[in-house]
Amino acid sequence: MKIEFTLNGEPCSVEAPAHINLLHLLRDYVGLTGTKEGCGVGECGACSVLLDGKLVNSCLVLAPQAGGRDVVTIEGVRGADGGPNDLQKNFIDHGAVQCGYCIPGMVLAGEALLAKKLNPSRADIREAIAGNLCRCTGYQQIVDAIEATAAARRDTRQPQSIEDAKVHEEVL
Numbered sequence: 001m002k003i004e005f006t007l008n009g010e011p012c013s014v015e016a017p018a019h020i021n022l023l024h025l026l027r028d029y030v031g032l033t034g035t036k037e038g039c040g041v042g043e044c045g046a047c048s049v050l051l052d053g054k055l056v057n058s059c060l061v062l063a064p065q066a067g068g069r070d071v072v073t074i075e076g077v078r079g080a081d082g083g084p085n086d087l088q089k090n091f092i093d094h095g096a097v098q099c100g101y102c103i104p105g106m107v108l109a110g111e112a113l114l115a116k117k118l119n120p121s122r123a124d125i126r127e128a129i130a131g132n133l134c135r136c137t138g139y140q141q142i143v144d145a146i147e148a149t150a151a152a153r154r155d156t157r158q159p160q161s162i163e164d165a166k167v168h169e170e171v172l
């Protein structure tokens, strides 16, 4: 069947079997492999994407359920220059990335939180990433990176440039 949706701000139309999940649609039919498969059963968060702005496990979403909706994957999270955005840079700067397998999902969980709340407590951040498992970092640095991004975004309040504003809207 044909599945049409918005992917990272662009229209996307894909022919795929109706029984596959959104994770496999993205990886195997669209060719975006930033979204990772861990458990395949909704336990690890490696496959997290934003669906209409809400964090979901794409392994639990049937591909046709994305029809007509807005999907953001890690490939859609970028700075104005096309490189890492401020949250991704903070993950790097805080040593929050080791093997990296969980990081696409962690970044999207962070963006989903910061879209709703720019003054999260550490408990809020921990709750926001509660569905995202990391076997490497111990989580501390990931919480630090999201906390630092929230503080910086609060300080600037306004996006630093029109381009940043556009990217922010696209990402969130």
Ligand code: FES
Pocket (backbone or CB within 6 Å): 036, 037, 038, 039, 040, 041, 042, 043, 044, 045, 046, 047, 048, 057, 058, 059, 060
């Ligand atoms: S692969 Fe989807 S939650 Fe683990």
Ligand code: FES
Pocket (backbone or CB within 6 Å): 096, 097, 098, 099, 100, 101, 102, 103, 133, 134, 135, 136, 137
């Ligand atoms: S950095 Fe390895 S699983 Fe999180």
